[in-house]
Amino acid sequence: MSTRSGVERSSELVPDALPTAEVFCQMRDCRVLFSFGSAMGGLYLAQCLRRLVDGIEGWSAGAAYIDMVNLKERPDTTVREVKDAEGKVLFTQVLNDHWAEFYFMGLLCCHTVAIIFDPTWRESHWTRGEWQLFLKNSLSQYTNHLGEKEAKFHFRLVVVYHTERTDDGDEAEAKLKLQELKVSPEMLQHVRFIPADVASFTSGNRGTETHAELPQAACDAFLGAVLESSAVALQEQGEFTAVHGEEASAEVIQKLYDEDWKALAVRQAQGEEWWAPESQAHDAAFADVQHTGHSGDIHGTLPGTPT
Secondary structure (H helix, E strand, O other), X not given: OEOOOOOEOOHHHOOOOOOHHHHXXXXXXXXXXXXXXXXXXXXXXXXXXXHHHHOOOOOOOOOEEOHHHXXXXXXXXXXXXXXXXXXXXXXXXXXXXXXXXXXXXXXXXXXXXXXXXXXXXXXXXXXXXXXXXHHHHHHOXXXXXXXXXXXXXXXXXXXXXXXXXXXXXHHHHHHHHHHHOOOOHHHHOOOEEEEEOHHHOOEOHHHOEOOOOOOHHHHHHHHHHHHHHHHHHHHHHHHHHHHHOHHHHHHHHHXXXXXXXXXXXXXXXXXXXXXXXXXXXXXXXXXXXXXXXXXOOOOOOOOOOOO
16 A cells, blocks of 8 residues: 555554544644645645644644644654755655544544645545545534534635636636535535635745745635634534533544544555445445535655645
């Protein structure tokens, strides 16, 4: 098997899943989860947006999640420099066998899923898998303590789409693509679209960042969308927490993870593409989904290499 960076791994080397409480502890402060392809500049743009979120007063350092950044200091993460024949560093790999567990838990905890929508994201084999994960989570429901059906998600979508045009043609294309990907009408109502020249966020020689800065209007729009998403999610979560307490709220998230996501995370870490229609696990994974209508890459940070 190979990871997204092309690093060969055998399934017997993939460890067992981490305890749910440990995964939740790592991800409980996640407010913004990024999904992107890195080849055209998505990685650097996501890092730029992450820095904006880091500047929000009162939010923790783990509020914006890019796995290659947030998991870098964990003891079970391997950081490896890749050098050329002359010994110069070409790029740094950040590897963690539990990346899928953290990402899956992040979808249950986050308030915003931020997609860097460019040709790399649309064509990436791995982001298709992330999208299927997102789709399952966004359309699923669970039965609450009153026996009522509730959505399992509390996040909204922010789509930062690539454009070099002066009209709204690329935004219209992004909206159409979301419809094709079966985003629910309810979620589509609240999607925020933000234009950006994603391709300008590319690396220079030897991985040196040489990209332009994001325009202030786009920064303001992104922060506004993120804050709005969190305000709505916190209000919904607060109503439950006010009655049952923070501990009960945490237990709900961990129970949903155990029931729906933990086994799938281990399968994905072992290289099984459970989201693929031909996979035996696909129908079971989507059995509870009513169709009404992934990311920073912990497995490779090679600038300019398609994911």
